[in-house]
Amino acid sequence: MKKFWINLTISLAIGALFIWLAVRGVNWAEVKKVFSQVDLTVLFVYFIILSAIQFVRILRWGVLLKPLGHIGFFRLFSVGSVGILALILLPLRLGEFVRPILISEKGKIRTSAALATVVVERVVDSLAMASLLVVILLFLEERMIVPLELRSWAFVILGIFVLLLIFLVVAYRHQESTIAWFKRWLLRPLPARIRNRVVSILRSFIGGLQALPNFRLASIFIGMTIVYWAMAGAGILYMFGAFEETSQLGWVEALTVLSVLCVGLMIPAGPGMIGNFHYFVKLGLSLFVSEAVLGSAGVAYAILVHAMQLGQQVVWGLPFLFSRHISLGRFWETTRNAGSSGLEEGTAGSGD
Secondary structure, three states, X not given: OHHHHHHHHHHHHHHHHHHHHHHOOOOHHHHHHHHOOOOHHHHHHHHHHHHHHHHHHHHHHHHHHHHHOOOOHHHHHHHHHHHHHHHHHOHHHHHHHHHHHHHOEOOOEOHHHHHHHHHHHHHHHHHHHHHHHHHHHHHHOOOOOOOHHHHHHHHHHHXXXXXXXXXXXXXXXXXXXXXXXXXXXXXXXXXXXXXXXXXXXXXXXXXXXXXXXXXXXXXXXXXXXHHHHHHHHHHHHHHHOOOOOOOOOOHHHHHHHXXXXXXXXXXXXXXXXXXXXXXXXXXXXXXXXXXHHXXXXXXXXXXXXXXXXXXXXXXXXXHHHOOOOOOHHHHHHHHHHOOOOOOOOOOOOOOX
């Protein structure tokens, strides 16, 4: 519990920094004024778009889980929705541990194997968004001055996740060599009991990468990834129409904002991603709109999109939190100890 409060304090400090960065130069009177333009019908349609995006996201995770065992649709959707809810509630992205812990089943699916599917998901998404951002920034450099820090960050993230993907592929193709390397270089100082436990977790984690060499599953996953991010970009584009000042922005601007936001959100921050979400949306928009628009409609856009995404995830996550497919006791235990325990064994869970 002490570790949780430490994590929370750190995340709140990071969030406060991004809030300060996001609110600099904001004309709150103008923000209030442009909010009066918003049509409630636009928000309803965006909620439907976000719900469809979440549906595809959870189904896509199910593709990676297939080699580990049969998981019924309602259980998959329950755990996926609650896991996404936990991701926005817990600090420093510790909610990433909730899905694999809740989906695990004793004697069937180990948590460490399920965690591997989440790692693959995050690596592929990060590669996709970092690659998209690099391509867009190279294209935009011919039309405008691109901030050096943004270009540098995009290349750094791309390099990191290319290396991670290479590691995952090598680890799967050379499992015993990878485990032997860990035992020799990283685990040697540990007591034998702990070393054996870590090796067991690592072996299970590598086993969870079974979807990587399966051409059919990998193709379905990549196809769904393209659909998922295309829908996310369409949602960003659609919401430009909520404000007159941003209504002229198109697909290039939408994909730029999306990729800047996603790459920026890789920085762990506070609950709800408050602060960094708004800052990176503003950063993406700053390439295309004036300072005056950025300090009014740009901020209003960031606040509205964040509130809608947060609200949609809560609306879908809360009901499933009380479904028969979720153990509330296990959920609360997971939220208290996320990131520090629970990886070595599967937990009992219900199927469909």
